[in-house]
Amino acid sequence: MATHYPSLFISHGAPDFILTRDPAIAALRMLGKRFPQPRAVVVISAHWIRQPIGVTSGETQPTIHDFSGFPDELYQLTYPAKGDPLLARQIVEAVTAGGMESTPVADRGLDHGSWIPLLLMYPEAAVPVIQVSLPSENLQASADLGAALMPLREQGVLIIGSGSSVHNLGALNREARIAPWASRFEDWLQTTVEGNRFDELLDAQQLAPEFGTAHPTPEHFAPLAAAWAAGNQTSPGQRFHHGFMYGNLGMSMFEFH
Template identity: 40%
Template structure:
């Protein structure tokens, strides 16, 4: 059975432990999908100059954040790796004109393990982390995703893990349930409309066309996983909105399936 590709907004690392709309959504997501034999996650927190694939046999749980409660640093997600799949992915990307490297020993950053801990808490599905390229553009990440699209017919779940709107500098830390600010809402609505219309050209040119693009993403690494998931859905894939919520005024936590 063909799996969809997914884009998930992972928000704060507290998503791993806190009750929230996004957390409850993720709690039910894994069981709503066909069971994958492996998972590939393109994470906003794995950034490189060229595509890189993690190939650890038993990847560490990486706590790549600071200032959170001690309980968060004690969490582990002991999923196995898949070195052979990682090597195969690197070859697929290279064959598609995206020279890729394998990094042995690379762990699972919180963009990988936080959503997976809620989706698949048993941690028994092999996981392969994949980098995004903050100095690359949306078109490169769509192409990267398209090179991964055949994996969906092989029982591999492809996930892009980032943030639909992600401006940490304008968070309203006092009010987790603060309304999404007007500029963030305008950006999110534009992106949703273009995704639903399958307007790939406009999406690729999001930095020029989307309202408040630079404010919504002062740095681009949290949006690039969306383009990986979009590409992995295939050229004719439809989009299905899986979840929509927001936090702290400037984090939109939309999730989508491409199938």
């Protein structure tokens, strides 16, 4: 019988995160060892927003270096994961059945929101990977997507939402000073998720303290709504890692059962 995996929300940090000694490196490596190897991994990344919802359907998944201005070492890294065209077709059908438009995309690979954490979790790239686009930055639409994907967890598929718990690039600092507003937002986020307040999460733009500062644009927050709905939106999640990179880039991670 297939393992019934949780769904996960992962903060993937800045692109050069993988070249650092940030504590989240160890957290992701340990995460890849906590569960039996999944049949496949499905990732919803902040860096692919598309309507109709796109589902990577190629036999191979090219590594997309969707960033600039970083050390050459980062551009030499690749993650040669295979795809799973049959599973991709199943996902398109499930998303469509959930009332959303969806289409296979054969010529797209994995952006850094997918391949960087997976390189740490499953460095051998032996697990097939499919990336699914965010439908938009709308939190309810992201939750609807996650709910449509939820049955995959019973088929040995690990579902990951990849974004950042706090994502304000204009507020980063190399001195690693954490601003009070960033800490307040992280506290609210932990209380909301572990307190089982899914409706409040969907209304975060109105309810969360200083949401507009923590997320000037919501695309790095939306994968959290998808991940929670793919787990069980009627049950609380659990934070298994917490921290900040470059001062105010939130690195919190949650799991949902």
